Amino acid sequence: MVSRTTDDYQRMALAGCVAINEPAFWAGYDRSNEQGFYDYFSLLTGFEPQRAATFGIKHFSWMCINPKEAEDVGLADAVLALIPEFLQKPTVLGIGEIGLNKNSRNELVVLEKHIQLAADHDQLILVHTPHLEDKLKGTRLIVDALKNHSAIRPERVIIDHVEEHTVRVVKDAGMWAGMTLYPESKLTANRAIDIIEMYGTENIWMNSACDWGISDPLAVPKAALEMRRRGHSETQVHKVFYENPAAFMGQCPKFVL
Amino acid sequence: MKQPPESNVHLVDHGFMEARAKLLDIAAFLDRLERHDQADDYRVRAFFEGLNLLDEPGADRAAKVLLALSDPSEEPIAEAHTKGAAGAFSPEVET
Numbered sequence: 001m002v003s004r005t006t007d008d009y010q011r012m013a014l015a016g017c018v019a020i021n022e023p024a025f026w027a028g029y030d031r032s033n034e035q036g037f038y039d040y041f042s043l044l045t046g047f048e049p050q051r052a053a054t055f056g057i058k059h060f061s062w063m064c065i066n067p068k069e070a071e072d073v074g075l076a077d078a079v080l081a082l083i084p085e086f087l088q089k090p091t092v093l094g095i096g097e098i099g100l101n102k103n104s105r106n107e108l109v110v111l112e113k114h115i116q117l118a119a120d121h122d123q124l125i126l127v128h129t130p131h132l133e134d135k136l137k138g139t140r141l142i143v144d145a146l147k148n149h150s151a152i153r154p155e156r157v158i159i160d161h162v163e164e165h166t167v168r169v170v171k172d173a174g175m176w177a178g179m180t181l182y183p184e185s186k187l188t189a190n191r192a193i194d195i196i197e198m199y200g201t202e203n204i205w206m207n208s209a210c211d212w213g214i215s216d217p218l219a220v221p222k223a224a225l226e227m228r229r230r231g232h233s234e235t236q237v238h239k240v241f242y243e244n245p246a247a248f249m250g251q252c253p254k255f256v257l
Numbered sequence: 258m259k260q261p262p263e264s265n266v267h268l269v270d271h272g273f274m275e276a277r278a279k280l281l282d283i284a285a286f287l288d289r290l291e292r293h294d295q296a297d298d299y300r301v302r303a304f305f306e307g308l309n310l311l312d313e314p315g316a317d318r319a320a321k322v323l324l325a326l327s328d329p330s331e332e333p334i335a336e337a338h339t340k341g342a343a344g345a346f347s348p349e350v351e352t
Contacts, residue, residue, distance in 0.1 A: 026340075068340050071336065071337050101337065101340060102334065102337035102339065102340070102342075103328075103333050103334055103337075104333055104334050104335070104336055104337040105333045105334070105335060105336070106336065106337070107333070107337060108333050130342065131342045132326070132342035132343065132344045132345075133326055133327050133328050133342055133343060133344060133345055133346040134327075134328055134342050135323075135327065136323070136324065136327040136328070137327070137328050137329075137330060137331065140331070141333065163319075163323055164317075164319040164320040164323055165320045165323040165324050165327065190272070191319065194319070196260055197259065197260055197261060197262070198259060199259070200259055200260045201260045229266070229271070230262055230266050230268075230271065231262030231263060231264040231265060231266040232260075232262045232263065233262075233263045233264075236260060236262075236263070
């Protein structure tokens, strides 16, 4: 977890986390050239798995140029050319988190290039949807782009950051739905559990936001506790927090716990 | 398939105090804006639209509020000039 201290790995291990799934994302600033991405991908596939392993946690990652840096198509092309080398790494599960941020034309072009890369290399896809007022429009554009590619199988795609107004769009497309938990600004544990109660436990997971804003690496175990407090059985909790992520990521043979 | 909890929890007991605290925070936030003459803002207007939806029945208030705060357009924008989002939409404001 690039944005996190080693103490967070220790806390996650104490809370029972067995694996971390880290998508390539924004560094807090726009990188000036593709070499910055090469170094970042090297960190994701080298140092971070070692740091997690000291606490008995498996670390997996996903490769892409994040939508926040996708306005520059020339830079995106240079970064996309680096990615196949890293897809060979033993802890890389696929392409992600790709998607849209402000729903611009160039972001969409870069998204389509990532989708083609995933198709060319038969990779799983992890998608980021825009936040707040941009989410509904962006989710629809992303789902359309994925459905428009004949080689993309929806069961090999997870669309993250779903909320009450977008979860149906994703589920109806046959894709997995991810719910990223935030302490205050976006989806909370209680709302995510509401969505589970309304839409069921199939093909859905929760994950902790661990970015540059206020976020909590323990959001997932805290949500599991809240699900128990709301009367859900251990079987249901285990399915949402362990079996479902393992089932989706297990479609990549490199995902072994 | 819908997945109700296996044991019944009294959800009012479980969540009322937390929701009450949030309600009072909203009331105080709006008071604060009014005291400081800052309530004339497209985000605050959108906020009140969302508040009005809370009084409607149907157990889909969260989705309705999110829809009310969303960009309703369908085509990609020409170019992104920012990275962040404001939480409410106005065709006159680039966020």
